[in-house]
Amino acid sequence: MDLETAKERAGPREFSPADDLPEEYRKAATRMIEFHANSEIMGAYLERPFIRQAPSIDRKLAFSAKVQDEIGHGQLLYRAAESLGVKTREEMLDDLANGDGKFLNCFHYPMESWVETPMIAFFVDGAAMRRQATLRRTSWEPYAHAMDKVCFEEGFHVKHGEDILAELMSGSKKEQQLTQEAFEEWWPRIIQFFGPTDDKSTHHDFAASVGLKQQSNDQLRNAFLDQYIPKARKYGLEIPDEPRIRERDDGTYEVEEDDLDWDEFFTIAKNDYEPGLDQINGRKAAQEAVQWVRDTIEGDASAAGGHAPQAAD
Amino acid sequence: MIWEVFRQEKTGQYHTHCGNVHASDREMAKQFAAIQHGRRKPTNSLWVVPREEIGEIDSEDVAFGGTTDKSYRWATAYNTTGRDASEVVESEDEQATAERQRGDD
Numbered sequence: 001m002d003l004e005t006a007k008e009r010a011g012p013r014e015f016s017p018a019d020d021l022p023e024e025y026r027k028a029a030t031r032m033i034e035f036h037a038n039s040e041i042m043g044a045y046l047e048r049p050f051i052r053q054a055p056s057i058d059r060k061l062a063f064s065a066k067v068q069d070e071i072g073h074g075q076l077l078y079r080a081a082e083s084l085g086v087k088t089r090e091e092m093l094d095d096l097a098n099g100d101g102k103f104l105n106c107f108h109y110p111m112e113s114w115v116e117t118p119m120i121a122f123f124v125d126g127a128a129m130r131r132q133a134t135l136r137r138t139s140w141e142p143y144a145h146a147m148d149k150v151c152f153e154e155g156f157h158v159k160h161g162e163d164i165l166a167e168l169m170s171g172s173k174k175e176q177q178l179t180q181e182a183f184e185e186w187w188p189r190i191i192q193f194f195g196p197t198d199d200k201s202t203h204h205d206f207a208a209s210v211g212l213k214q215q216s217n218d219q220l221r222n223a224f225l226d227q228y229i230p231k232a233r234k235y236g237l238e239i240p241d242e243p244r245i246r247e248r249d250d251g252t253y254e255v256e257e258d259d260l261d262w263d264e265f266f267t268i269a270k271n272d273y274e275p276g277l278d279q280i281n282g283r284k285a286a287q288e289a290v291q292w293v294r295d296t297i298e299g300d301a302s303a304a305g306g307h308a309p310q311a312a313d
Numbered sequence: 314m315i316w317e318v319f320r321q322e323k324t325g326q327y328h329t330h331c332g333n334v335h336a337s338d339r340e341m342a343k344q345f346a347a348i349q350h351g352r353r354k355p356t357n358s359l360w361v362v363p364r365e366e367i368g369e370i371d372s373e374d375v376a377f378g379g380t381t382d383k384s385y386r387w388a389t390a391y392n393t394t395g396r397d398a399s400e401v402v403e404s405e406d407e408q409a410t411a412e413r414q415r416g417d418d
Binding site for chain 1: 403
């Protein structure tokens with residue numbers, strides 16, 4: 001199939017591994033799904049320490065269930081990506097370990113305190129779910145099928161995150177204040193989740209023309225703000241003054257792009273953001289620590305007898 | 314030789330098991346599948362798989378998930394207030410349906 005035919009045929013769940021797709025399509029889809037898969041994995045690693053730090057048994061159970069789900073989402077997505085025939089699963093995991101794999105901006109920032117957890121588990125997951133719901137209509141069928149399962153599970157993550165936020169914002173004055181501070185720190189990053197505005201987005205046009213991407217950055221950001229600004233306010237959070245967000249007459253929002261730190265965003269996009277390297281290297285260390293498991297499964301007998309690597313946490 | 318048949322009604326949907334055919338080889342299996350399972354119901358694609366290539370594990374062999382009460386991992390367990398995003402509502406509805414089908418409530 002040539003590119004023109006692919007563009008003409010492009011529609012929800014239109015293409016499957018049975019189709020002979022042009023290289024441009026397969027490369028663009030791989031880039032997009034690999035990014036998504038990497039993000040699931042890196043998000044899980046960011047949240048994992050809070051299984052241990054959870055303030056109650058209910059939170060501990062829910063957090064470990066959520067982290068388990070996210071790792072599962074990564075596995076589903078690597079399958080959807082590898083079915084394009086451009087990169088193998090091993091190549092993608094190795095690239096993620098050696099710092100070449102790209103992933104979501106929000107997961108490059110360290111997360112240190114429990115009050116930060118709803119910033120990921122409510123706002124970032126809410127933003128991600130908005131995007132994922134639209135991707136159930138992507139043109140690469142294995143990706144759409146992965147989104148069916150991801151969206152099924154993700155509702156729990158968002159509502160659990162909201163529940164943590166509700167609890168913190170009805171807690172002590174100190175808890176409320178710390179949560180507000182965490183919100184102010186994370187809010188610009190959450191806005192940047194959707195990437196640069198449409199006119200500055202480099203990959204959107206092609207991905208949209210072949211049906212991979214269903215909505216533009218601006219449309220997704222608007223839909224997110226429309227739902228989540230009222231939610232944030234309802235729990236008593238104050239929306240920071242910057243970035244300036246103006247509501248237009250038609251109810252959509254306009255974000256003052258210049259108020260956001262795009263230098264930092266693009267440094268992160270290149271995996272050059274210093275604090276984010278700990279995230280990447282931490283996962284690399286975990287991957288290496290369980291190399292012996294993969295070797296054993298693959299039947300490499302020599303690996304089982306060597307030095308005993310430290311167990312992954 | 315028995316071949317299990319999976320039918321997909323429309324592009325993009327899942328191939329779901331719909332029956333099996335008796336055929337001597339893959340070519341014959343595809344033809345029989347087309348005649349027996351693709352003739353009356355709307356069909357976009359069929360898969361035929363030799364039965365002996367299918368691995369099965371059932372509830373006798375292993376305790377599958379989804380039967381014990383793990384309410385903490387269901388959206389329905391969290392009573393948040395206010396209007397939820399449509400995709401969150403949709404996910405919660407799907408989970409509520411799955412929960413009802415669990416059979417222990």
